[in-house]
Amino acid sequence: MNVEKESWTSQIKKGVLELAILALLKEREMYGFEIVSSLHNRPGLSISAGTVYPLLSRLKKAMLIDSAWRESPVGPPRKYYTLTAKGVSELAEMTNTWLSISNNLQSLLKGGFLE
Amino acid sequence: MNVEKESWTSQIKKGVLELAILALLKEREMYGFEIVSSLHNRPGLSISAGTVYPLLSRLKKAMLIDSAWRESPVGPPRKYYTLTAKGVSELAEMTNTWLSISNNLQSLLKGGFLE
DNA sequence: AAAGGTATCTTGCAATGTTACATAGTAAAT
DNA sequence: ATTTACTATGTAACATTGCAAGATACCTTT
Incomplete structure (x- = not known):
């Protein structure tokens, strides 16, 4: 039950996650699993591993981010992602669009009509 | 070109339009074409007729809105939509989710980390 | 070896905006 | 009357994308 609400949060993520991840990567390089954990406690932005990797692939294909393998002291190697120059300017544009x-x-939510 | 940006605004609409339309209908009843015109000058919320009707159908099937035919003084009849009681409470919930x-x-965009 | 945690990636599914098209009523122009 | 144009609702095919589930693989501990 409660199908509408859950699917709605899914839908809203589709527009927001890309921006959230670019914003995270602007601060410092991160790897996939780290991003998942980092967003885990943010309501509405929490994602699963199955979501983050396709998303990172798309962002890399669009050349907004770049990746580099690094060894991990405690597990398998990690793929660290960083913003490219294009990624930085896209992030700025997307931020403006988002704010608008x-x-x-x-x-609208406050009932303020301008027309 | 600029495929990413345009597809990105598309994606963000998918989460936001439902909320925007429910918010519009909370103020007063409206018909499909009126909603399209009303959102036309709002950047990022502007939609086409082919978008609004499936959306209104879904909202009605989910019983968040109700509809009634009315004659128009200048053209074909119009289907006016109003919020149901369920629609009102869903709108409140969705508004909270959205704010969160x-x-x-x-x-995130300001670089404020809380973890 | 076997088990468990870490980490990346792929597959199939479901939801939904968009384009293009179809339908139809009214009004003005030819 | 017929065409054109505007208003208005509705549908079909398509592309995008979050998500659950599973595959692969590395490392540590038992």
Whole structure:
């Protein structure tokens, strides 16, 4: 039950996750599993491993991020991702788009009509 | 070109449009074409007719909205949509979820880490 | 060896915006 | 009357993408 609500949060993630991950990578390089753990306690942004790797692949194919293998002291090697120059400028654009959408929605939710 | 950015705005709409339309209908009843026009000048929330009707069908099937035919003084009849009681409470829940996600993303974009 | 945790990646599925098209009513122009 | 144009609702095929489940593999502990 409660199908609508759960599928709705899924839908909203589709637009937001990309931005969230780019924002994370702007601070410092991270590997897939680290991203999953880092977002795990953020309501609405929490994702599973099966979600993050295809997403990272897409971002790399779009040349917004780059990757490098590093050895891990405690397990299998990790693939660390960093923002490319293109990724930095895309992040800036997407941030602006996001703020615009967010503000518009905010005004709708408050019942503020401008037309 | 600029495929990524355009597809990205598409993706973000998928999570946000439902909420935007419910918010619109909370203010007053509206018909499909009116919703399209009303959102047309809102960046990131602008949609086409081919988008709004399937969406309204889904919302009605989920019993969040109800519809009633009315005559139009200038053209074909219009189907006016209103929020149901369930729609009102869903809207409240979705608004809270949205605010939570929005705040989390905001803190990420500002580089604020809490973990 | 066997078990368990860490880490990356793939497959199939379901949800949904978009384009393009179809249908139809009204009104003005030819 | 017929065409054109605007208003309005609805449908079909398509692409994108989060997600669950599973595969692969490395390392440590038992």
